[in-house]
Amino acid sequence: MSKPVKAAKEPLFHIAKRNSMIWWKAWLIRGIAIVAALIVCALIIVLLTKQNPIEVYGAMIKGSFGSERKMWTLFQNIAMLLCISLAVTPAFKMKFWNLGAEGQVLIGGLCSMVCMFNIGDRLPNALLILIMLVASILGGIIWGIIPAVFKAKWNTNESLFTLMMNYIAIQLVSFAIMVWVPSGSSVMGLVNASTNAGWLPDLFGQKYLINILIVAFLTVAMYIYLRSSKHGYELAVVGESENTARYIGIDVKKVIIRTMILSGAICGLAGFLLVSGTNHTISKDLAGGNGFTAIMVSWLAKFNPILMIITSFLIAFLQRGAGEIATSFNLNTSVADILTGVIIFFIIGCEFFINYQVKSTRSMNKEEKK
Amino acid sequence: MKKILAILMVLALVFCTFAACSKKEDTSADQAATDQAKTDTESSGTDYSKIKIGLICLHDENSTYDNNFIQAMKEVQKELNLSDEQVLIKMNIPESDACYTAAAELADAGCNIVFADSFGHESYMLQAAKEFKDVQFCHATGTTAHTEKLDNFHNAFAAIYEGRYLAGVAAGMKLNEMIKDGKITADKAKIGYVGAFPYAEVKSGYTSFFLGARSVCESATMDVVYTNSWFDIALEREAALNLINSGCVLISQHADSEGAPKACEEKGVPDVSYNISTIPMGPNTALISSKIDWAPYYKLVIDAVAKGTSIDTDYVGTFATGSVKLTELNDKVAAEGTQAKLDEVEAQLKAGTLHVFDTAKFTVGGKTLDNYKADVDSDDKFTPDTEVVKDGYFHESEFRSAPYFDVIIDGITEK
Numbered sequence: 064m065s066k067p068v069k070a071a072k073e074p075l076f077h078i079a080k081r082n083s084m085i086w087w088k089a090w091l092i093r094g095i096a097i098v099a100a101l102i103v104c105a106l107i108i109v110l111l112t113k114q115n116p117i118e119v120y121g122a123m124i125k126g127s128f129g130s131e132r133k134m135w136t137l138f139q140n141i142a143m144l145l146c147i148s149l150a151v152t153p154a155f156k157m158k159f160w161n162l163g164a165e166g167q168v169l170i171g172g173l174c175s176m177v178c179m180f181n182i183g184d185r186l187p188n189a190l191l192i193l194i195m196l197v198a199s200i201l202g203g204i205i206w207g208i209i210p211a212v213f214k215a216k217w218n219t220n221e222s223l224f225t226l227m228m229n230y231i232a233i234q235l236v237s238f239a240i241m242v243w244v245p246s247g248s249s250v251m252g253l254v255n256a257s258t259n260a261g262w263l264p265d266l267f268g269q270k271y272l273i274n275i276l277i278v279a280f281l282t283v284a285m286y287i288y289l290r291s292s293k294h295g296y297e298l299a300v301v302g303e304s305e306n307t308a309r310y311i312g313i314d315v316k317k318v319i320i321r322t323m324i325l326s327g328a329i330c331g332l333a334g335f336l337l338v339s340g341t342n343h344t345i346s347k348d349l350a351g352g353n354g355f356t357a358i359m360v361s362w363l364a365k366f367n368p369i370l371m372i373i374t375s376f377l378i379a380f381l382q383r384g385a386g387e388i389a390t391s392f393n394l395n396t397s398v399a400d401i402l403t404g405v406i407i408f409f410i411i412g413c414e415f416f417i418n419y420q421v422k423s424t425r426s427m428n429k430e431e432k433k
Numbered sequence: 434m435k436k437i438l439a440i441l442m443v444l445a446l447v448f449c450t451f452a453a454c455s456k457k458e459d460t461s462a463d464q465a466a467t468d469q470a471k472t473d474t475e476s477s478g479t480d481y482s483k484i485k486i487g488l489i490c491l492h493d494e495n496s497t498y499d500n501n502f503i504q505a506m507k508e509v510q511k512e513l514n515l516s517d518e519q520v521l522i523k524m525n526i527p528e529s530d531a532c533y534t535a536a537a538e539l540a541d542a543g544c545n546i547v548f549a550d551s552f553g554h555e556s557y558m559l560q561a562a563k564e565f566k567d568v569q570f571c572h573a574t575g576t577t578a579h580t581e582k583l584d585n586f587h588n589a590f591a592a593i594y595e596g597r598y599l600a601g602v603a604a605g606m607k608l609n610e611m612i613k614d615g616k617i618t619a620d621k622a623k624i625g626y627v628g629a630f631p632y633a634e635v636k637s638g639y640t641s642f643f644l645g646a647r648s649v650c651e652s653a654t655m656d657v658v659y660t661n662s663w664f665d666i667a668l669e670r671e672a673a674l675n676l677i678n679s680g681c682v683l684i685s686q687h688a689d690s691e692g693a694p695k696a697c698e699e700k701g702v703p704d705v706s707y708n709i710s711t712i713p714m715g716p717n718t719a720l721i722s723s724k725i726d727w728a729p730y731y732k733l734v735i736d737a738v739a740k741g742t743s744i745d746t747d748y749v750g751t752f753a754t755g756s757v758k759l760t761e762l763n764d765k766v767a768a769e770g771t772q773a774k775l776d777e778v779e780a781q782l783k784a785g786t787l788h789v790f791d792t793a794k795f796t797v798g799g800k801t802l803d804n805y806k807a808d809v810d811s812d813d814k815f816t817p818d819t820e821v822v823k824d825g826y827f828h829e830s831e832f833r834s835a836p837y838f839d840v841i842i843d844g845i846t847e848k
Contacts, residue, residue, distance in 0.1 A: 393522070
């Protein structure tokens, strides 16, 4: 047992941070990731369901673009997801982990519904819609500002705080529905179906067009706000380092509260668009998990509103496609969810290879010798 | 070491692949068998080639409620020899604009019949029905078809209260057996009921179950607790355990998870369930279940569309139509003579000589229920509008298919 001890056993690979990568190389890696994801998915499809993967991918595309209605639905889904993603982005950029978008959207929707339900038949539609809009935005702001004030004043943990506010919002919505619908099955159904009071009107015969235009406008506005405004600069500094922000004279508390007002307001707007422009009803599933999916959309796009159009398209496309393949191939929706999961996994995973490089220890040693 | 591990993992992967392949072959053999079955039944005369059906489900096969709709649809597909292109099933469709979109997409895809299974789908189905006049929209558990009066919008339900009554008879016989064996005294014959929500559908269900039990065991009483959820394993289990601890000697349920049946098996308390047979999860305690079979209704509608005849605005499936069923009676648990008694009572129900909600058989606040106005026609204010007691019984599911019996009768306590 007296062999010479080798130098500490070295792992096979080393991981090192890359300085930066040329843009086309980064996109090449992303492209490879998508191709790899499609190959893995094809294997899963063949092994689990013995379907032809090309046909399955065809059905996914058909699910999003198969008819005019499907395309509009896709754009509507993108718009809603994008709207909520835009809402969480300024807070995230400030490193304020707002996990409460779901609740802020719900409260916004609830405020719209309160107006729609109680004063729907007494006001001209335009005025009613305006009141609903204002009420929703205020509701969202209140739900966003509470955790912000606590964070600014007492440095409470905003992730837990916003997360718990979601449950309060869910219970408030359940309570309201129980009051409004004392019998039946705790389901509101379409509200004002006969009068359409409080429904956003169709534009050029398209019922989702107003939603889509509002979100498109918002995307550009958010891009400019984050990139070119003083506010946008301040919140980026607060995100990088609160001490630096204080040193250069930024009122950190003010920035936190102001940014969460903006975040909450846009969530409230999303709630309004979902109630008035889409569902014309409310349930505790109004946001449908988009409050959390939005986090992924925002991160994947590195908080760039324009890139978020692409990431939210990707998620909405996968969701619609998943539903379509479940129906056309008679599969359980879980199979479709597995495929979606694999694709998202690869896309997120490839960011690792863009930010870091993996070198085998042997080649590193060679480099050293040189 | 790492190399060995890597080789092992590769081997495992290869093995898994082969396992998956061989399983695949099995299923293709199954497929061949189904194809054979299809050709066997191809001789009924009606031309179903132009039929295309869409089914919208709130959840997927994991929910016993939705699974009941899906399996019935697959049965009908097989029986009528419909191809996979003719049956489109959309699962996990929420009770929102997504339901309208799903219905519209099915209509776009050429479906001439669209079903939806959840109460909250109704207003979206109605919205689609107004837009697609050539497509028949059939909605289970809904309440508005008879007031909306559209030619292509229909509601359907089943007289499941008759099934529950019958299941109650089996429960009552079990109580009698327990009394006879000296396990309990007559005054301790208390049933526990795990209900989902305090609505007519649940109240009508537990009342008919209780009346069935009391028709054979006069001293029976019942406690009801609500979970306020259609599917919550933990809550349903907890509710059942609480009921058992408070002295209930038999449990029944109207909620969609296995929470209560499993709790009963643990505690050795007999259990009557709903929608599926729970014998596999409670071999020593599961007594019987009542269930709705949707296949007869599907077939009726498909036939009507194929032949161009009209569909009932409100359809109520019964024992006679094969829509109301009892699952297998567990002989290991059931009291002696239960099957004979069930056959006898079923015959009476079918013949119409026995009415479940016979007002001579129950009291409300110590008095007989001589008249009762139910909220049959849905409106925002939930105003009672229709007299439903006449000829000595409460006419459940006659003025519309969905239940509206929502009275708490003497002997039942809501906790």
